[in-house]
Amino acid sequence: MSTPLLRVEGLVAGYGRPVVGPLSLDVFPGEVVGLWGANGCGKSTLLNAIADRADLLAGRILRMPGLVIAYQAQQPIRLPSMPVTGRELLRFTGTSLQEMPAALQAVSRQRIDRLSGGQYQLLCVWAAIAGRADLILLDEPTNNLDPEREALLTEMLTPSRLARRDTSGARLLPDRGVLLVSHERRFLEDACSRMIEIA
Numbered sequence: 001m002s003t004p005l006l007r008v009e010g011l012v013a014g015y016g017r018p019v020v021g022p023l024s025l026d027v028f029p030g031e032v033v034g035l036w037g038a039n040g041c042g043k044s045t046l047l048n049a050i051a052d053r054a055d056l057l058a059g060r061i062l063r064m065p066g067l068v069i070a071y072q073a074q075q076p077i078r079l080p081s082m083p084v085t086g087r088e089l090l091r092f093t094g095t096s097l098q099e100m101p102a103a104l105q106a107v108s109r110q111r112i113d114r115l116s117g118g119q120y121q122l123l124c125v126w127a128a129i130a131g132r133a134d135l136i137l138l139d140e141p142t143n144n145l146d147p148e149r150e151a152l153l154t155e156m157l158t159p160s161r162l163a164r165r166d167t168s169g170a171r172l173l174p175d176r177g178v179l180l181v182s183h184e185r186r187f188l189e190d191a192c193s194r195m196i197e198i199a
């Protein structure tokens with residue numbers, strides 16, 4: 001088996017006090033791993049700890065050397081006024097505009113402060129997926145999405161979309177991984193290669 005992108009061993013995490021763990025998990029290249037569990041069980045805190053946004057109180061988090069992580073929060077930050085288009089935002093974050101799903105093309109030409117909640121959510125998730133991160137952390141990525149956009153999100157997470165070309169451009173490498181949190185069981189079953197319940 002390949003080396004994991006991420007290994008979590010006996011992790012206890014929280015905010016001064018423990019709120020989740022101890023737990024262990026791996027994310028391997030090519031995997032889309034879904035976390036689910038009751039409200040407040042600590043799913044977001046686990047993602048936060050991996051993204052260095054919560055306290056690591058015990059155990060350890062091993063990241064593949066040089067690992068680049070993209071983190072998409074449950075509520076993407078929005079400014080009331082931001083006179084840039086989606087495409088400008090994507091370029092600014094180093095996100096490829098190639099292979100953008102058709103449903104996002106028109107959205108990406110609009111100013112981001114004029115997008116609906118769902119449009120902005122999908123744009124942010126696309127920025128995380130289409131950027132240069134090796135490991136993508138998504139917290140409740142279906143927030144604000146209608147069934148059609150949710151299906152599009154599932155499609156964005158398919159192995160062929162996540163794979164990257166090697167330096168020669170000849171081969172697609174399944175070298176990235178996704179760890180996501182969702183309370184939507186059906187989405188998890190459709191989008192994930194593996195699911196882990198957080199107690």
Ligand SMILES: Nc1ncnc2c1ncn2[C@@H]1O[C@H](COP(=O)(O)OP(=O)(O)OP(=O)(O)O)[C@@H](O)[C@H]1O
Nearest residue numbers: 015019037038039040041042043044045046181183
């Ligand atoms: N910034 C914070 N400071 C202190 N406590 C926090 C903070 N964020 C979350 N908590 C607490 O940590 C616990 C776990 O919250 P967390 O958001 O990780 O759960 P969750 O499983 O993602 O919940 P949900 O499904 O409702 O999003 C909760 O009791 C919550 O009140």
